[in-house]
């Protein structure tokens with residue numbers, strides 16, 4: 001018999017799941033989410049006590065590992081949360097709420113709620129600029145879905161949502177839902193998110209011209225002239241210095257296949273959450289040495305401090 005990952009204890013037994021999440025979130029032992037104390041903490045025992053309940057004798061409040069995380073206020077067993085996280089982390093194009101609902105045996109509403117909270121856990125916060133000396137970052141835009149209230153037009157992109165993505169070669173991706181592809185919008189994202197010493201690569205679009213001058217170099221490929229790859233004969237960081245935006249376009253192709261095939265598009269106000277999901281999987285992909293289980297561990301570490309208030 002094959003040893004299915006889905007049969008492991010942390011995905012099947014709630015106590016094992018809670019202990020595992022505690023180990024990810026509190027590597028040094030439990031920390032009180034109310035006062036930050038970690039010395040005088042006792043585990044609550046007794047048959048009527050909730051699993052994983054602690055008491056802080058500094059502030060006299062009780063807590064579980066769910067407090068202050070995206071799991072807070074949910075009654076979904078932790079092993080089910082981990083099953084959902086594993087599925088979302090290991091499916092390259094994502095997993096629909098319908099599929100999640102059938103697989104986990106929860107209502108569609110619960111599945112939708114869970115997947116949005118997991119996307120929030122995947123969202124990267126407080127990041128430093130990408131790239132750096134000897135690194136290449138590609139930037140490009142794409143268009144997806146339709147802006148609410150805009151009629152579909154035969155040509156042009158005005159009725160669609162604009163996305164700007166930055167991808168570091170052999171590294172991570174960062175995507176932004178931007179208002180439009182005006183110079184100002186693009187300038188700010190590129191300026192704030194890429195380190196000055198980076199080699200920037202884009203297509204020949206005018207909106208990269210000015211901001212491009214702020215980087216170590218700015219090379220462009222002329223898509224209008226059918227140029228997609230230009231071999232320079234130079235080297236950067238020990239690798240061939242090849243001018244192209246094929247990496248970021250590869251990202252877009254995964255994103256679009258997921259949005260069309262799995263999510264069948266989404267509301268404009270949720271687009272940034274789906275971008276966070278695709279960025280997360282891409283930035284923690286197998287080619288960077290991150291397997292499905294490690295990717296899930298990383299997502300679980302992201303549950304802290306992101307309690308959502310909407311529903």
Ligand SMILES: [Zn+2]
Nearest residue numbers: 032035056059
């Ligand atoms: Zn406390």
